[in-house]
Amino acid sequence: MFTLVHPSHVERTRVATAAAMLREVADRVAMVTDEDLVALARGAEALGRHVDALRTRIAGEVDVRSGQELVGPTDDDRLSSRYGCGNAVELLERTTRASVKTLRQRVRLDRHTRTHTTLTGHIQPARFPEVSDAFRAGKLSMDAACYLTDEFTRLRHRGHTSPEETTIAEQEIIRAVTTGIDGAPADDAAEVPADGVLPETFDEFRVIVDTWSTFLARDGIEPDAEYAERFRGLNLGRTRDGLVPVAGNLVPEAAAGLQLLFDAHNGSTTRFRTSPEDAPASAAWTDDEQVHDPRTAPQKRHDVLVSIIQAAAAATDTPSLGGAAPTLQISTAVGDLDGGTAIIDRTQAPVPSSLAHRIACTGAVQKVVFDRNGRIVRLGAPDRLFNAHQRRAIGIRDGGCIIPGCSIPAAWCEVHHVTEYAQSGPTHTDNGVLLCWAHHHRLERSGWQIQMRGGTPYVKAPGWIDPRGIFRAVRNQRTERERVRQRSRHETPPLQLPIPTG
Known part of the structure; x- marks a missing residue:
């Protein structure tokens, strides 16, 4: 006697069995060898691409069964309506607990990669058949598939290219991904990838797609410039968890200029000197000492941007608000x-x-x-508040943020009361030092300490940088010239002091 098993029950059982097997593998990851770990990472990613293809197809099918073309007199034919949801994305959000952004991406990708059946029963190919085959075969990641289909769809909608041209470009790109230059088939699940398979990273894949996009644009890059001029913008979101989200689009020259400023002040310099704890106790801080900065790269960019904003607000040619400088x-x-x-x-x-x-x-x-x-x-x-004359004098003395290793210039810095104003600290040049926004913002909890000795700032590094806990003079123009002067007294013939030019 045979038992009839419903196909949907079989599919659910297979998914549950696969999930249980994956949990067993995850529990044993810490016990595998280095070689097996690398191979496992490659194999798991290959498996993940198949899972992404399945999730995309499921999301797309939910979208099809919830489509507007299925709306009847009572709206009962729509899958989402039968489950009390307004659309397919809402139904998927409630059943999968994935983000709306991810679900929309899956639905959009499935629309680009699934075949369509006409009212007469004729099957039409997918909009991007090469991507569809590679994605469903696990040879193309979801990120890559979305990037290519979204970019080429944008070109088509803006009239930059024809479907025939994008089809040729699609074939060439997918061939490069799946077979490489030498034609060897790619096997990402293998321990050693096929020779010549390109690109090996998503960034390399994106370069190939962008190159084809530029080539396919009928009128060159001029339409892109017109599009950028129209849709450039910057938006500030609502405060959440103490942060304000920023979103928008910058024109290339603005982004390049901002990146140059980031690179100028966040670029890592090669350090050849020993750590601060090996420097003489009487020696001033120098520019080539190894001073660890715990901030991440995005945090550094944020702090540079804050300094730029503050410098612009304080500039004399900044437009006023209500007859006064932006305050x-x-x-x-x-x-x-x-x-x-x-x-x-x-x-x-x-x-x-x-x-x-x-x-x-x-x-x-x-x-x-x-x-x-x-x-x-x-x-x-x-x-x-330190007035303009005091700020200029302190800026000449300090030259920039006095924390060793910081390259923020004087114009972008804040003046800090070494002895707080609330503790009767005077607003005087002998009590003010320059700090960038980042070091000023977290001075009390960073471990850096500042003293003024005879109008000269001295800095003590945190214990994990210099365990000796000593204050050392900040290197500036005045102390550097005095150091040269002292050296000249012991040289024959005496050294000539450099003549300032500015």
């Missing part, structure tokens, strides 16, 4: 001055009062204190 306002209640919160104007973002105290001394920020009834009881005092 960031921070408001707080009397009861929140110590350990409470403050509100940053424009974004209405809450910040700790300690942060408000710090940024209020930069000169581009004004602190406003309210009582419980909303009455202004205190306004940021002008005598706590």
